[in-house]
Structure formats: C-alpha cells, structure tokens
Amino acid sequence: MEACDHVFYRNLRKVYPVADRAEGVYIWDTEGHRYIDGSGGACVVSIGHCVPEILEAMETQFKRVPFVHSSHFTNPAACELGTLLHAMAPDKSLNRTYFLSGGSEAVESAVKLVRQYWREAGRPDKYKVISRWSSFHGNTTGALALGGHTARRSHYLPIFQHTPHIEPAYCYRCGFKETPDTCDLQCADELERCIKHEDPESVGAFIAEPVVGATAGAVVPKDGYWQRIRQICDEYEIKLIADEVMTGIGRCGHNFGIEHWGVVPDLIVMAKGLSSGYTPLGAVMVREEIHATIKNGSGVFVHGHTYGQNPLSTAIGAAVLRYIQAHGLVERSHRMGIHLMEKLATLETLEIVGDIRGMGLFAGIELVRDKTSRAWFERDLKVNMQVANEAFKRGLITYPGNGGVDGIHGDHILLAPPFTISAEQIDEMVDILGEAITAVARTL
Ligand SMILES: Cc1ncc(COP(=O)(O)O)c(C=O)c1O
Numbered sequence: 286m287e288a289c290d291h292v293f294y295r296n297l298r299k300v301y302p303v304a305d306r307a308e309g310v311y312i313w314d315t316e317g318h319r320y321i322d323g324s325g326g327a328c329v330v331s332i333g334h335c336v337p338e339i340l341e342a343m344e345t346q347f348k349r350v351p352f353v354h355s356s357h358f359t360n361p362a363a364c365e366l367g368t369l370l371h372a373m374a375p376d377k378s379l380n381r382t383y384f385l386s387g388g389s390e391a392v393e394s395a396v397k398l399v400r401q402y403w404r405e406a407g408r409p410d411k412y413k414v415i416s417r418w419s420s421f422h423g424n425t426t427g428a429l430a431l432g433g434h435t436a437r438r439s440h441y442l443p444i445f446q447h448t449p450h451i452e453p454a455y456c457y458r459c460g461f462k463e464t465p466d467t468c469d470l471q472c473a474d475e476l477e478r479c480i481k482h483e484d485p486e487s488v489g490a491f492i493a494e495p496v497v498g499a500t501a502g503a504v505v506p507k508d509g510y511w512q513r514i515r516q517i518c519d520e521y522e523i524k525l526i527a528d529e530v531m532t533g534i535g536r537c538g539h540n541f542g543i544e545h546w547g548v549v550p551d552l553i554v555m556a557k558g559l560s561s562g563y564t565p566l567g568a569v570m571v572r573e574e575i576h577a578t579i580k581n582g583s584g585v586f587v588h589g590h591t592y593g594q595n596p597l598s599t600a601i602g603a604a605v606l607r608y609i610q611a612h613g614l615v616e617r618s619h620r621m622g623i624h625l626m627e628k629l630a631t632l633e634t635l636e637i638v639g640d641i642r643g644m645g646l647f648a649g650i651e652l653v654r655d656k657t658s659r660a661w662f663e664r665d666l667k668v669n670m671q672v673a674n675e676a677f678k679r680g681l682i683t684y685p686g687n688g689g690v691d692g693i694h695g696d697h698i699l700l701a702p703p704f705t706i707s708a709e710q711i712d713e714m715v716d717i718l719g720e721a722i723t724a725v726a727r728t729l
Pocket residue numbers: 327387388389390392421422423424494498499528529530531556557
C-alpha cells in the first residue's frame with residue numbers, strides 16, 4: 286500500500302492494520318490475518334459483508350441516478366425505503382421518515398423536529414429535551430450534550446447548550462441502591478421529578494436508547510421501565526424519542542428494540558444497521574401528528590443536509606431491508622441471540638467478568654476488579670482496551686467501551702455480530718473473548 290501520510294486518524298498514535306477484503310462475518314487485513322467481525326464494526330454490519338444483492342441494488346441505482354438534491358426531486362428509492370420502514374414500525378401512526386447520513390444527524394434532526402412541532406402547535410416554550418446519564422446519542426455538539434458520557438462530554442462542555450439528565454435504568458449499578466427484587470422503577474419516576482423541577486411547560490421531549498449501547502454495554506432496563514416512561518411522557522405531553530441507532534432494525538431480535546416492551550415512541554431515530562454499513566445512512570421516523578402539524582403550519586421543516594434522502598443511499602437501505610426480510614434475519618437475531626447469551630454464560634466464572642447482559646445479537650460483558658463489591662478498575666488501566674487488543678490479536682473484533690459507572694469508570698466489551706453469524710462462529714467468538722479476558726486478568 287502507498288504511504289498514507291495525509292489522513293487525519295482518530296487515534297493519532299495508533300498503527301492501524303490495513304483492511305483488505307471482507308465477506309460474511311469475516312474481515313481480512315493485507316497481512317492475511319482473518320478477523321471475526323464480532324461487533325459489526327461499531328454495531329453496524331447486520332447482514333454481513335459483501336452481500337451480492339446489495340451490490341446489484343447499488344449498481345442499478347448508480348446507473349439510473351446516483352444523486353439528486355432533496356430540494357429538487359423526490360426519488361423512488363427513498364419512497365420505497367419509507368414504505369418498507371412504515372411496514373416495520375411498531376405502530377402505523379409512525380408513518381413518515383426523514384432521511385439523513387448517520388445517527389448524529391438523525392438525533393439532531395429529531396430534536397429539531399420536536400422543537401419545530403411545539404412551536405407550530407402554539408407552545409414554543411416546550412423546548413427542553415431531557416436525556417439520561419451513561420447514554421450516547423452521537424458526537425455532533427447537540428447530540429453529545431444530550432449524551433451522558435462524562436469523559437466524552439468534558440472536552441466540549443463550554444460549547445454545549447445545558448440539557449437536563451436523569452439516572453439511567455442500570456440494574457447492575459442501580460443509582461437508587463435497589464435490587465431487581467426491591468425495585469419500584471425509581472429510575473423511571475425520576476423523569477417525572479425532573480419534568481416537575483424543570484417545569485412541564487418547558488419540556489418538549491425525552492430521548493433514550495431502549496437498550497443502552499456504547500456507554501454502558503447492552504444495558505437492558507427492567508420490565509415495566511419503558512411502559513412507565515411512556516405514561517409519564519403522556520401525562521406531561523412530552524414527546525418520546527427512542528434512539529434506536531444501535532438497537533433498531535433487528536439488532537435486539539425485534540424490528541425496533543422498544544417493541545420488546547410494547548411501547549410506541551413518538552419519534553424513532555435509526556442509522557447503522559439501516560444500511561448495514563454499505564453506505565452512510567440515518568433516519569428519523571415520526572408520527573403523523575408531528576408531520577401534519579408542520580405540514581398544516583409553516584409547511585417546511587427548517588432543516589436539511591446535502592446527502593439527505595439521496596437515491597444511492599436510500600436504494601442501498603431499501604435493499605438491506607429487503608434482504609433482512611427475505612432471509613428472516615430479525616427472527617434469526619433473536620434466535621442466535623439466545624445462543625450467544627448461553628455461550629457467554631460460560632465466561633461468568635472468569636475472575637474479572639462482573640455482568641453479562643443483552644438482547645438479541647447485542648451483548649455486553651462488564652469487567653470488574655471485584656465480583657462481590659462490583660468495584661471497577663482505575664481508568665488508567667484501560668482494561669476494556671486491553672481486552673479488545675488481546676481479542677484483536679487473536680482474530681476477533683469487539684467494541685470496547687467505558688463510563689457505565691459514572692461517565693468515566695466502568696469497563697465493558699460490546700458484541701454485536703452480523704445476524705447471519707452461525708452457532709459455530711458464535712462459539713469461536715466467545716472462546717476467543719474468554720482467552721483475551723483471561724490473558725488480561727493474569728496481568729492485573
Ligand atoms: C445510540 C446512538 N445514537 C447515535 C449515535 C451516533 O451515530 P453516528 O456515529 O452514525 O453519528 C450512536 C453511535 O454510536 C449511537 O450508538
């Protein structure tokens with residue numbers, strides 16, 4: 286490969302292996318090493334790498350019309366993708382989708398949509414968006430402010446708009462010192478308290494991930510949490526935004542993660558698995574009421590991005606959804622997820638494995654210094670990175686994260702393989718992860 290001296294990398298000191306080719310659940314580098322894509326990149330690749338049907342759809346759209354700007358034209362690919370998503374929606378009232386280029390853009394768009402909705406509904410003071418600690422909603426400044434990852438936020442605090450945050454629904458580290466047996470969903474009730482403190486007439490929306498991904502490692506709330514959140518939002522006339530950038534499009538074994546609790550949000554934000562990584566693509570799906578209020582009001586959403594609703598990306602998204610349907614991959618994510626959790630249970634005895642959790646093919650392994658006290662590792666040790674590096678050396682790609690405890694401490698490994706992964710590949714993946722954790726534990 287020619288010298289690569291003009292790329293600004295995320296980690297400026299790291300020497301990255303060079304990706305050469307990929308197929309199914311595997312990626313090879315130019316040295317010939319093979320990796321199992323155990324995290325689908327960053328929880329992106331859902332249907333596997335290099336699926337020929339997607340190439341065909343891409344080529345067909347490319348030959349027809351690769352780009353038009355959304356201010357000039359609509360296009361059949363965007364219309365088809367909108368229809369496919371409507372068919373997958375948790376409720377038929379979620380019937381309009383606004384297309385973007387990724388998760389952060391989609392989060393920003395959802396927040397702006399709610400803001401504009403309340404203005405046009407004659408209640409312009411309902412502008413605040415409440416979110417949760419130990420959450421992630423993207424890296425653009427608006428989305429990062431809503432997120433609850435202290436370490437990532439701290440660099441940019443002076444340029445954030447202040448937004449209220451509440452406790453997460455994190456049973457392993459309950460902020461209210463409850464256990465699942467004694468819990469009365471105080472973490473959900475905290476939303477009500479926060480709304481009252483802020484003044485209900487000033488709160489427009491609540492945003493949260495149905496199952497927390499990057500910042501805490503597949504944290505599943507207790508049953509009843511989401512139903513209670515929905516009740517509170519209804520009571521105080523607050524729009525519920527489900528950030529399904531990681532959990533959506535089959536990742537948790539349902540079309541959308543929140544469906545597990547039978548809850549219908551007012552807006553759903555999605556990206557990642559929507560295109561399975563074949564193109565940058567994000568979207569916000571909204572209830573007709575939001576669409577109609579703006580349509581019958583000013584008639585224009587005061588927002589837009591150059592690549593929003595573009596034919597090539599939406600054609601790829603539509604092809605990915607058709608592929609997911611044709612191969613029953615949402616159901617497969619549920620089924621293989623059960624196998625993944627069973628296999629992961631074999632790691633429970635490892636000295637530093639504190640908690641194993643998840644839903645569908647979305648699993649988190651929390652690493653602790655002491656299993657009984659649940660004491661965490663000092664941040665400087667970067668135990669999550671050490672485990673991820675050991676796994677990588679052994680041919681497994683994982684998604685390490687930190688900050689679940691207090692926005693800084695707490696180490697976890699996230700697994701989110703393609704839905705096409707086989708039981709044998711899951712076993713191999715978990716065995717490698719076990720070896721990596723054991724190797725790191727020996728040095729601590
Ligand atoms: C829940 C959630 N929301 C939003 C985002 C931001 O998406 P993107 O990186 O595509 O901007 C992410 C990214 O990891 C995410 O996990």
